[in-house]
Amino acid sequence: MRPESPDPSDEGRRTEVLRIPAFRLFWTATTIRAFGSSIANVAFQVLIVTVVAATPFQIGILSALGVAPYLFLGFIIGALMDRWNRQRTLVLTSIGRAVVLAAVPILLLLDRLEFWSLAVIMLTLGVLTLFAHSAEQPFVPQIVPRASLVSANARLGQSETVAGTAGPAAGGALLTLVGAPLIFVFEAVIHAVSAILQSRIRVTESAPAPRAAGRHIGHDIAEGMRFTYRHKTLRPLALSVHVWFLGNSIVATVFAVFALRELGMPAWAYGIAVAFGGVGGFLGAIIAPAVGERIGAGRAILIGRSLTVVPWLLLAVAPLSNATNIVLLVVVVSIAQFLFGLAMGIEDANEISYRQAIAPDAIQGRMNATIRTTNRIVFFFGALGAGVLATWLGYSVSLGIAAAVFAVAALVIVFSPLRNARHGEGEPSAR
Structure with a gap:
């Protein structure tokens, strides 16, 4: 194209x-x-x-x-x-x-x-x-x-x-x-x-190369998976984001119930806290290009992954309850949501851009589908497990486990070649 x-x-x-x-x-x-x-x-x-x-x-x-x-x-x-x-x-x-x-x-x-x-x-x-x-x-x-x-x-x-x-x-x-x-x-x-x-x-848009004799869409799907999970930097990127989605499935399932039921936040207070998540996400998206250009794609993604740990660890260990002063409650939960949004804003733009730049055009659709579909499979089953987790261990412990899962997602990058990846390096997209 x-x-x-x-x-x-x-x-x-x-x-x-x-x-x-x-x-x-x-x-x-x-x-x-x-x-x-x-x-x-x-x-x-x-x-x-x-x-x-x-x-x-x-x-x-x-x-x-x-x-x-x-x-x-x-x-x-x-x-x-x-x-x-x-x-x-x-x-x-x-x-x-x-x-x-x-x-x-x-x-x-x-x-x-x-x-x-x-x-x-x-x-x-x-x-x-x-x-x-x-x-x-x-x-x-x-x-x-x-x-x-x-x-x-x-x-x-x-x-x-x-x-x-x-x-x-x-x-x-x-x-x-x-x-x-x-x-x-x-x-x-x-x-x-x-x-x-x-x-x-x-x-x-250029026409795709003809499919070789004896090949069908199943072969195309397998080729996309092989490319994604055998690539030296896409593999850790994919594995890291899969782990991230597992952590996100826990917080997406537990957070609202924790805030509204466990902490007794009124609807208006919960709305303010969630809005701060949007502010953080907007700010993160604004600074994402500069961060990625200055320290590289891998480290920008790593910053986002690492920062994601902080808000959920904060909510897991902070001595909050429905008896906590409402102003303090709103401040703490809003800070947590702001940091979560900021982390996602920084990492999303850099992560998606790196994936788009590193994969040839002929396999872009399959590479993205491999990562996105697996993410949602992980999220689907993670959300089911999160309900059981919260029932058995409580909301605070569940959020602490989510923070630990997010930490694992960051560690995958730390111990991989992706840590040193920069935008514009690697295989160029086929055009």
Whole structure:
């Protein structure tokens, strides 16, 4: 693939990515869709509880449907993304999501929205989102120079963080003002606009090499796994992020219950603490390019991994309870969330950019799918185990175990060649 811009001569120097027409269109489409998704998530939660009146078991099923496509289709779709036109995939998935979201207000107006129809909608959106995510990561290196990948991913991370922080509040307000049907009409329009913007990106995608006789998609998937887990720096990167997802599955399952039930934080206080996580993530994404350029990709990722240990260790050992002064409680939990967001902001942009730069284009889809799908398999089973862990050992001990798991993720990098990796070194992407 080769975009009409930027000029290939820019390959060795960092470019302000929003000046690149192709990336500007991609970033705009991604940003408005991120805000829309954050608003839609709130609306879906309200529909599940109020309109569908789902039982706890049904809520669990609906939540699992968001992850299920990765478990069953992640590797396959990743392999397809090395043979399909990625831009066309992005456009079609945006159109598909617009159509699916437009069905929600129709079902609401006809009073036909019930558990099974909502389950079909959630599963369909999950599959379409999986296709879109599988196309996005290998597409970015084709519309920006290698030297600007960290900046590009940092911009995308900033948008995701702001959307994740402001979107739920906006969703709650819009839900009150205009109601669920109009919100989903708005969501459908956002995805339609996103499709138009994506279709305007000017990039030429080369056809993949013909598959050799006797080979099938299973061979393609195996090749992607071999490339990922035999590569001297991608292997420790993949193993480290898998371990990180195990730790994250614990905190994602335990933290909200710990804060709201164990510490007795009121909803407004919990909301403030979570918002500080968004602030930290935004700041981390801002400084990520400078950190990666100054100390190298490997050490930037290591800083993020190491910093992740601190907030959960703090919450595990701090003498907090529902009798703690509310101001002190908000301060401590907010600091923990800020540090967690900061760590993710620093490491995400550097990690994704390094993966995009180190892998040839012909295997980008499979390499990303290998890592992303395994991450979600680890998260799925880790979340199930985290519930048992919290029941047996309590919330504080569970958070302490999560901190230890995050420490292991950092140690994987410390004792590997990835520690000294820098952006721009290693095998260049095939273009």
